[in-house]
Amino acid sequence: MTNEQLSGWMDGEASAAEAEQIVKNLAGHGGSREACKLYWLVGDCLRGDFPRGNDLCDRVMTALETEPTVLAPIVHKAEQKRGRWMSLAAAVAGMAVAAWMGLGLWTPPFQDEAMGLARQRGIQDQPLAAAVSPAEILPDDRSYLMAHQASAVGVPMAGVAQYIRTVNVEQVGGAR
């Protein structure tokens, strides 16, 4: 495994097969793991995720400032460049809503026409436009909890646990 391959993988440029092989190689190659650490740290410094004043970051930024500017087309890898914690936290929001829906708080589907239920056929093929408010069918305190979980951010460490927590709450609610 070359450093070019390693860096390409970290930039999301490796194929699935290459990525799998690189991950396997990393497991048994301490030198590559150290290189990874450096790459990641360099990336953090470049994005400003590490504060200036950190010795290494200062060296990185100084090195950058002395590098010649290269004018070249920008390759967009938009979603991979988003902020830290995005993946887990976004997933958190998604699952929280799922749990919100799974609380057993709902009236049976189509039972109350007066609630303005949106009916759609082939939902995958049509815009999801007509909707009713969750508040209309979330009658008790658990709706606060679900709204909280759906809005949770910056939970990088226990992120997965965050949205599973809401599923767990469903069991509490269902027992009531």
Added chain:
Amino acid sequence: MTHLRMILLVGLALAAPAAFGDEAHTWLLRMNQASRSLNYSGTFVYQSQGRIETSRIVHLVDASGEHERLETLDGPLREVIRHNEDVQCFLPQDRIVVTDKAVLGRQPGRLITKPATLSEFYSIRLGVQERVAGRDAQQILLEPRDEMRYGHQLWIDVASGLLLKATMLNEHAGTLEQFAFSEVFPGGNIDHEKLKPSVLKTGEWRVINARGVELRPEDLEWSFRKLPPGFRGVSWVKRSVRRGDASTIHAVFSDGLANVSVFIEAAAGSLAGATQSGPVSTGSTGVYRRLVGDRLVTVLGEVPLGALRRIAEGVERRAK
């Protein structure tokens, strides 16, 4: 970026020992990178207060961004399909689908939580190396520096950087909740078919929009004067929480690990007498309520009750 990294790698190699003096921080950064950039699939178990829930997750990153599918394996099927910030939640049993925008998609700049910042409020250090889900894992310990937050233990996959296991601990080092992969496959190719909902999406479904209306904090008539150290606002929306009231203000505060929600709404009808405080039986999440004039303030989050009380007592209407 590739060539730049190469140049910097050579130039900085000698600086590595000093740079990694705090190895625990590096593990957290690596975990963070892995969670958003790696393909992976797996099954994990969540435990809290004697209850257990098993779920399966698939995560794929391609040119269009992130794709994710999550399904519960116990009880009625629930599925979540996410493409970047667009979320659809399927409840096939009730033929309901919920649409939402992941809150982070609207606030990309507010998500960064640096280990250096976290370390102001948590003591972060390396733990042991042990096996989790059949893989070598590095344990990271985050111990709160005050009584305003809970502790965390993380186990990070040595090979991939993925989070394999996490526990939240109360002030007596008792486990409030635990998540752990029982099986995980980082890297590799994931078939897009695995990211599609398994339910048959024909016939009639009820669609519910769970999105709120985003607010600017400066437009709020309320101030939050007693936030614990390190907590800052990350989200302000107006949303429906109760039937017939679409004007509840929902503010979210975070220290980077723990989240606290503050709901402010009219204390009318059945809410008028709802001023009791105390935890609810949801494992790690507590609730504290307080009446402020004609408004009911509900504070809820994964922090000790003392922190909830402090936040609630600091909610005040701004002087005009």
